[in-house]
Amino acid sequence: ERLSLGDLDTLMPQDMINAKPISAAVKEFFGSSQLSQFMDQNNPLSEITHKRRISALGPGGLTRERAGFEVRDVHPTHYGRVCPIETPEGPNIGLINSLSVYAQTNEYGFLETPYRKVIDGVVTDEIHYLSAIEEGNYVIAQANSNLDEEGHFVEDLVTCRSKGESSLFSRDQVDYMDVSTQQVVSVGASLIPFLEHDDANRALMGANMQRQAVPTLRADKPLVGTGMERAVAVDSGVTAVAK
Structure with missing residues (x-):
């Protein structure tokens, strides 16, 4: 209705859209939500x-x-x-x-973590992000598994995770490998x-x-x-x- 009544040459977006509900929702979140906090800027x-x-x-x-x-x-x-x-x-x-x-979130809001793809017992640099549901279908080796120069597993039996349990698997059964030993923990x-x-x-x-x-004045x-x-x-x- 506003579009048909208004002059197209002088019409502005704010003439057609009522921003008050959006503004009220944003203000309500930052002003009164339990999850709204002042950022901790100690260091x-x-x-x-x-x-x-x-x-x-x-x-x-x-x-x-x-x-x-x-x-x-x-x-x-x-x-x-x-x-x-x-x-x-x-x-x-x-x-x-x-x-x-x-860790990162995918398009559906699930948390994902990266793994290196293993093809025929060779660890590649191809990175795949997997959610917890997807991860259950694969055998995943630890990041500290011994590799040779070409990316093959040195040992015949490799410590891996599968379906939430840790066990020894043949190197030919491994699907993925952790990207880093630090990927389990947070930044802190x-x-x-x-x-x-x-x-x-x-x-x-x-x-x-x-x-x-x-924080120090002159960080070293x-x-x-x-x-x-x-x-x-x-x-x-x-x-x-x-x-």
Whole structure:
């Protein structure tokens, strides 16, 4: 009706579209939603971790009081998608989690993690992202499996995962291989050196406490690192990077 009544030469988009409902919905979300928070900007890590947080609470979700042990516990499908270490202590434990380092969401909203394709026992550089449902159909080798120069598995029997269980498989049965040993954990946990030697409870505390560190005026390279420090510094957007 507005289109037929208006003058096409002077008609503007705002004359035809009422933006008030959209504006009200956006304002309501940022103003009063349970999931709307001020960004944690204590240091670059706290910023990037806050952006990668996933929650089971909020509208349409669970409540702290009714959430049982099964919901909070680590599940085999979390592998490479949700960090089993970084979660708050207290009533929110297991309900608020962090995305793993290489995790991404697909077009349907499911979390996916990358794997290297294995063809006839040879590990290729072809990367496939798989959801937890798709992953159950394949045999997946660990990232630290020994390979020769051409990408063949050195051992005849390889430690792999299939249908949520870990077992030994013949190298000819392997379909995929993990892209990195760090793909299980989140950005915060991946900054802890020698993480595999730590007790999980202490690693949880360490991953959470790194986000509380006060940043230095003149940042320097760490004497001991995991290789993720540069990625955090660059991807957080707070560091000046020369071209």
